[in-house]
Amino acid sequence: MSAMWYECKVKYRKTDEIGNQKVTTEPYLVDALSYTEAESRINEEMKAYISEEFKITNIKVANYAEIHPFENADRWFKSKVSLMAYDEESGKERKTNMYVLLQANDVKEAFDNTIQVMKGTMGDYTIPAISESPIMDVFPYFSGEEDELEQMEKFNALKASKPEKASELEDTMEFDAEVVAESY
Numbered sequence: 001m002s003a004m005w006y007e008c009k010v011k012y013r014k015t016d017e018i019g020n021q022k023v024t025t026e027p028y029l030v031d032a033l034s035y036t037e038a039e040s041r042i043n044e045e046m047k048a049y050i051s052e053e054f055k056i057t058n059i060k061v062a063n064y065a066e067i068h069p070f071e072n073a074d075r076w077f078k079s080k081v082s083l084m085a086y087d088e089e090s091g092k093e094r095k096t097n098m099y100v101l102l103q104a105n106d107v108k109e110a111f112d113n114t115i116q117v118m119k120g121t122m123g124d125y126t127i128p129a130i131s132e133s134p135i136m137d138v139f140p141y142f143s144g145e146e147d148e149l150e151q152m153e154k155f156n157a158l159k160a161s162k163p164e165k166a167s168e169l170e171d172t173m174e175f176d177a178e179v180v181a182e183s184y
Contacts, residue, residue, distance in 0.1 A: 003031045003067070003140070003141070004031065004032060004033060004061070005029050005030070005031055005061070005062040005064050005067065006029070006030050006031075006032050006035065006038035006042075006059055006060065006061060006062060007027050007028070007029055007058075007059070007060050007061075007062040007135070008027065008028050008029075008030055008038060008039070008042040008056055008058070008059050009025050009026070009027050009028075009056070009057045009058040009059075010025065010026055010027075010028060010042065010046055010050075010054050010055070010056055010057070011023065011024070011025040011054060011055045011056075011057045012024065012026075012046075012050050012052065012053070012054035012055070013052055025057060026134070026136045027134050027135050027136065028042060028045070028046075028135065028136055028137050028138070028139065029062055029064075029067070029101070029135050029137070029138045029139065030042050030045065030138075030139045030141075031139065031140045031141035032141060035059050038059050039056060039059060041139060041141070042056060042059075042139070043056070045137075045139045062101075063099055064078075064099050064100065064101045065098040065099060065100060066098075066100045066101070066117065067100075067101045067102070067138055067140070068100065068101070068102040068103070068113065068117050069102075069103050069138070070102060070103040070104060070113050072105075073103035073104045073105050073109070073113075074103070074105065075103065075104065075105065075132060075133075076101055076102070076103055076132075076133040076135040076138070077101070077102055077103070077104050077107070077110035077113075077130055077131065077132055077133055078099055078100075078101055078130070078131050078132075078133045079099065079100045079101075079102060079110060079111075079114040079127060079129070079130045080097055080098075080099055080127065080128050080129040080130070081097070081098050081099070081100055081114065081118060081125055081126075081127055082095045082096070082097050082125060082126045082127075082128055083095065083096045083097075083098065083121075083123055083124075083125050084123060084124040084125060084126070085123065100114060100117060101133060101135065101138070102114065102117060107130055107131075107132070110130050111127065111130055114127055114130065115127075
């Protein structure tokens with residue numbers, strides 16, 4: 001059974017670094033079976049982070065096919081991935097779009113992480129857009145079974161890891177030198 005993600009907007013009074021308080025509304029993502037469960041889960045999760053009162057202002061189904069946390073990343077990015085399929089009956093190429101939410105430190109790293117996530121894909125695809133998501137945090141559902149506890153610990157460890165200095169990624173893509181020179 002695939003995950004059903006709900007985007008929940010939570011309004012609360014936030015204290016900044018200087019000590020000023022302001023009311024803010026932030027979106028969070030929870031994995032739930034229904035709107036009711038999403039509301040219950042976001043209430044439980046927020047109680048651990050917010051000591052004062054808060055209000056859930058909106059809950060809607062999120063349009064993410066997959067969620068991928070990455071180590072040493074602190075922001076969430078939304079990648080639009082267009083899967084290409086050839087329709088043999090009509091003889092036309094069709095595009096199917098899906099959205100992937102993943103962690104990265106910047107757009108380039110989000111692009112690299114999207115490539116890494118899509119590595120096992122058999123078909124052709126393009127990445128027409130990547131943008132920073134306003135999502136503050138992601139709360140996946142775990143039933144408490146042993147194998148899921150291991151998954152939860154791994155997910156939380158990835159989510160909690162602090163960004164380090166970005167290491168140089170090895171570029172494994174091959175290009176024709178003449179085509180690259182012409183594009184500049």
